[in-house]
Amino acid sequence: MTARNLIACDAGVLHEKARLLLQAGGRMQMAYAWYPAPGRTELRYLASRKAGEPFETWRVALADGSAQSLAQISPLLGWYEREITDLFGINFSDHPEPKRLVIHEGVDLATPPFSAAYPPEHRLVVRDHPDPLPEIEGPDVQRLPWGPVRADVVESGEFVFYYIGEHIIHLHTQLFFKHRGMEKRFEGLTAEAGVTWAERVSGVGSFAHALAYCQAVEAASGCVVPRRARLLRTLLAEMERLYNHLHYLGHLADTTTLKVAGAEGKYLEERAKQLNGKLTGSRFLRSLATPGGLRRDLEPGHWLADALGTLRKEIEEYAKLLERSNSYLDRLMTTGVLERKVAFDQGATGPVERASGIDRDLRRDHAYAAYGDAPPVVAHETAGDAYARAKVRMAEIDASLALILRILPMLEKGPVREPCAPVGNSEGLGWAETPRGSLFYAVHFGDDARLKRVKIKSPSFSNWRVFPFTVHGSNMMDYAINEASFGLTIAGCDR
């Protein structure tokens, strides 16, 4: 794993530092706050330079409980700053959107949930339902609120459309109905126990979350994961990508009303999930990862390679047919175009950014697990439309299958777990390229070597911020297709 540098930084120079980073082609990844000691607050900014270079964590001590916003320089930080305001009560001056994000309007936040003074078992209460939405006036402008309970089996979130006829003027996404306060649930847990929670931040990303969390703990304790465990982790991470992407294709075909293709995609997903169950006992690949390796060894026999080989042929056939379906292609091409600059500035990640001409992938650029020994083929496109996003994922399915089949013969007998006990007052950063993009875990341990603060940056938190930019100016008929082409989850974003 490429390392991470910790750099103390004065609040006064932060602005300039961020500007220089962007100028040099770097990128801000996330920001969060924590309390290193009672009465002391620190902001953390995660920055990345070129591929292969270590990540940088900038630590900024806060003197008086307020800070200056960096959202004007790096727009993607806007959401992180608003989250910090909601959860820690820290205000950012010059913020372009000084509004609630993670906690809804109408909730009393006199004592912010992360502050030491917050009563442990007190649950937030929605006192009233103010309407924070913009007024858009004009002849024929209609406002359509949709959610949080929407059609079909979907996650809860509210979407408010302002539109004239078919033309969407503005989309307001009100997420965080599902905010469970997961980051705070980690406080006081042992490193090993934390995995159970990490696996349940985003169900369809269970393994990637467990992996990024474990790698953060391993970075904090300095333990080395045995080779067999690293290879198996890589294999499992790709199995996760496989069923997620198959689900994605099925769902996308369904939104273009290609019903048989929708059903076939979901059927292929089910087959991949059943392979997960047979291999690991869990359709979501849970109860395996642990700091230091895996909880138990796996024996992927010949049956797995055979089953994946059969699946691969069927997927190839399926993808070919999709590529020949004009009605499907017609609905995807030029739909929901995400410009490269918007993708970069607003922090798009994963297949979404790779479809907009940004060639980044943590598996290759900051290799972890066994990706250094078995590098993935990274697909990217430039058009930035729904079709490009689908093409990237289709290519990733095949790359995942190829990678799994390459890893299987590399598995040699050996241990799968090393002792891994973090010492007091240590910290670490872990990351993974999930099926939806970059995932970061920053973990801090207290004096007692128990978790003191865990920050989770999920890929969907990044991509939900980007998504509305592709909706403004588009039309209602394409909305569902566009949303499906992003492949978002809400659980990971809301946490």
Place this chain on the structure above:
Amino acid sequence: MALWTLYGLLEGKATTDWPNGKDDGQEGVVGMPRYRPEKCDKGCTACADVCPTRAITFSEGGAASAPRLSIDYGRCVACQLCIEACPTGAMETSHDWAFGVRERTDLVLDDAGAAEKGPERQSPPRSGFRRSLHIRHVDAGSCNGCESELQALNNPFYNLHRLGIFFTPSPRFADVLLITGPVTYAMRDVVLRTYEAMPDPKWVVATGTCAVSGGIAEGGYAGGHGVGEIVPVDIYVPGCPPNPAAIIQALLLLLDRAPQNVSEGRYGK
């Protein structure tokens, strides 16, 4: 399109005939731990110590010297940690996943005997709904694992429609409110309003350990303690997440078309 129609026809039938047939699609999938009291080393509390959701607890047994073990499967997330921690093999890996029950107390196993039963909830009679049931699903703060399995119900393998059970977009047309997640603070009103919008008779299915008890998201500043705090529950389906076959079993149980597998925390009796 003709292309896809032909393709679909050539693919043949993918649907299982479970529960009439054998293939439930869950080969190898592990379920909740099974407790073997005869193997338990009384006095050891290793299983309770690692249990992340306090599903396994020990309480003083009164006259008996050893502490009394109790397992609340309504809190179990099937993480398998107790099985790995138990030095004597009293916690066993199992394939016990079809855990749907009518009474919350049926999920509680108590070493000393039956747990005290609360007043039995009077579910509205199901006659007339057995062949056609419409469900409104509400996600009240899940991790999306339950949604993934609920969505799977309509894939060609499970094909829920064959059983006369359908998801419906509007609560106005729904017979069942199926809720996942611990019910976060922001979803409380939403759940209540959806429930109130449904016509009588109506039933509630708490799906997944979060919905049954709050699970890993219980408590804290935003999480809840499950659906039961807000609306009356007719069927509890713990599991993290319950797999599609487990959800089907619970829905058929609601309709009196499948037996309940669990009684007083014991599976298969």
